[in-house]
Amino acid sequence: MGGRIVGSLAVAALLAAGPAAAEVRVHYAAPERFTDAENRFGSGQTLPATLAALTRIFQDLAAPRLRPGEILDITVRDIDLAGFERPGFATPTGLRVVTDATPPRIRLSYALRRGKRTVAQGEDTVTDPNVLLTANPRFSSGGLYYERAILRDWFARRFPDTAAR
Template structure:
């Protein structure tokens, strides 16, 4: 009987520890109603699919969180809307190019909560964008979602690393 109680106790302990470790994951990222996003996929058929865009955005968020969050911190982000840089140019042949100009900056609507040791230290909902995004383009930065990554990297530095509150 004692060995049974020990095994059950050990199993419960593993279950509880596993749940608390999962609850304290450094980044909890959720894409809310992505099918309603303003512009997160090629609507004309030759660009990236919604699934591919969300996969790349998830890689960007996880990379930035891994570089920015300190031990004891966790971040929950709900991505409420995505508008990629530029616009698709229909009628340009079989492939539809995305034309990026300063009239079409990337834009994200995010709701987030930053926690330290389980306590919320900053939370908000805000739109993340920069109309001057083309002025800070660096050479060699033409990877997928390059402009979006730059905007989000600046946001991570301001909100998470330096804890600057959003402008009111």
């Protein structure tokens, strides 16, 4: 009798918890070969810091667009951060000059799964030559604002409305 009560309580707890939360998994393919994902002149973000920040951005932007139980796998194949490094300036975070000619570019592949079924997949190069017109770092918190802006727009295009899927 006691085993039945414990079993019933466990089932009730699982039902009360609701469906499993969506999951975003980000992988980086050969990050040491990325075009420009770290400051190579000794100041500014290291490669691990850049990858950690991008992982948080992917997770933050994907979470509201996914249904409970969905899994989004993203494999980042190349990163070219906005701008270019300007050596010779002794600032603790480095100096990165961003111009119209140097927008961020992130090459990735993705697969969205619902249960065992793949509902969307593809490969994209995410960039926006007009990023200086659409993203304003003064109104952003954290770093990688231009990268966040292009990824925000990519998520809106690729996963427009969870209710429609």
